[in-house]
Amino acid sequence: MDPESCGPPHGLPSAGTWRQEAITWRNRMILLLDHLPTPIALCDADGGILLANPAMAAEWGLLPGQMRGRNALDFFRPRAKARLHPIAEAVRLHRRSRYPVEVSWTPPSGVERYGEVDVTPVSDTADAPPALMLVLRVLGERVETPPEEPAPPASEIEARILALAAGGDTTARIAKAVDLTVDGVNYHLAQLSRRWNVRGRTALVARAYALGVLNPEAWPPAPTEPA
Numbered sequence: 001m002d003p004e005s006c007g008p009p010h011g012l013p014s015a016g017t018w019r020q021e022a023i024t025w026r027n028r029m030i031l032l033l034d035h036l037p038t039p040i041a042l043c044d045a046d047g048g049i050l051l052a053n054p055a056m057a058a059e060w061g062l063l064p065g066q067m068r069g070r071n072a073l074d075f076f077r078p079r080a081k082a083r084l085h086p087i088a089e090a091v092r093l094h095r096r097s098r099y100p101v102e103v104s105w106t107p108p109s110g111v112e113r114y115g116e117v118d119v120t121p122v123s124d125t126a127d128a129p130p131a132l133m134l135v136l137r138v139l140g141e142r143v144e145t146p147p148e149e150p151a152p153p154a155s156e157i158e159a160r161i162l163a164l165a166a167g168g169d170t171t172a173r174i175a176k177a178v179d180l181t182v183d184g185v186n187y188h189l190a191q192l193s194r195r196w197n198v199r200g201r202t203a204l205v206a207r208a209y210a211l212g213v214l215n216p217e218a219w220p221p222a223p224t225e226p227a
Contacts, residue, residue, distance in 0.1 A: 034064075039136035042122075045091045045129060047072045056136060061108040072134060076103040076117060090121050091130050097121070104142075115139040153196075153211040158188050159223035163214055165189075166205040166221035 039056035043049050052067040060067075060075060067075070078084060079102035087099045097120070104114040115138040121130040154162065157178060164174040175185045193199055196207045205221075208214045215224045 039138070041067070041072065041134040041136075043072050043132040043134060045132065047132065050131065056134075059105065059107055059113070059136070059138075072132075076101075076105050078103050087119050087121075087132070091132070094123075094130060095121060103136075112142045113138060113140070114142060154192065154208065154213045156223070158192055159208075159213050161185055161188050162192070162205060162208045163221040163223050165201050166208070166214060 034053055036053060037055055039053065039059055041049055041052040041056050049067050049070055049072060052064045054064055057064045057067050083099070083101045087101075089095075090097060090099065099119045101117045101119060102114070103117050104112055106112050115136055118135040118137070120133045120135070122133050123130040157180075160178050161174055164177055169177070171182050171185050174180075175182045178185070180188075189201065189204065192204055196204070196211075198204055198207050205214070209216055212224050215222050
């Protein structure tokens, strides 16, 4: 009797049935990945993307098919490339472990994002060449804040007081010119002394010229015009 003409043992599905069930479950798995909010991709052993779900592709404003065939390192920047070496060794030795890799990437918005990719070697059988399943956890964004403008060394009223002091005016005359009381003028001079760590009116005027608060080319003394 020809063995090939014999059917499967009683109660066991045929090879064709097994194949159809495998295709059915594969399609269900792809459908599940498409609906998962977690970014997931499946790569070959060299990192070439075989499959990416919409959540993964959306990180770069792409469709899943646009990621297929490209390398995962085209999209991710590992924080430490040395973290990739154990993954290559795991693929070579057919190990089944999870390897977290800290990564960053730049979406279409231009604001750098960072997170962690869990890389897990997977295969249908122990002898089959392993693939790599990538599961991305988004941790946040690195938003660069513009540097703060340095505070001016003296306010407008302080600069006017210093200019009058540099011209030799008394405290009473300075107070009348800037519409303050004598105590008000002394208060501003004391504030400047503490801020600049100097003592005495002569030192304050010298410091004002050094800081550019007073215009060194003007006479009578005058505050420097703002740029």
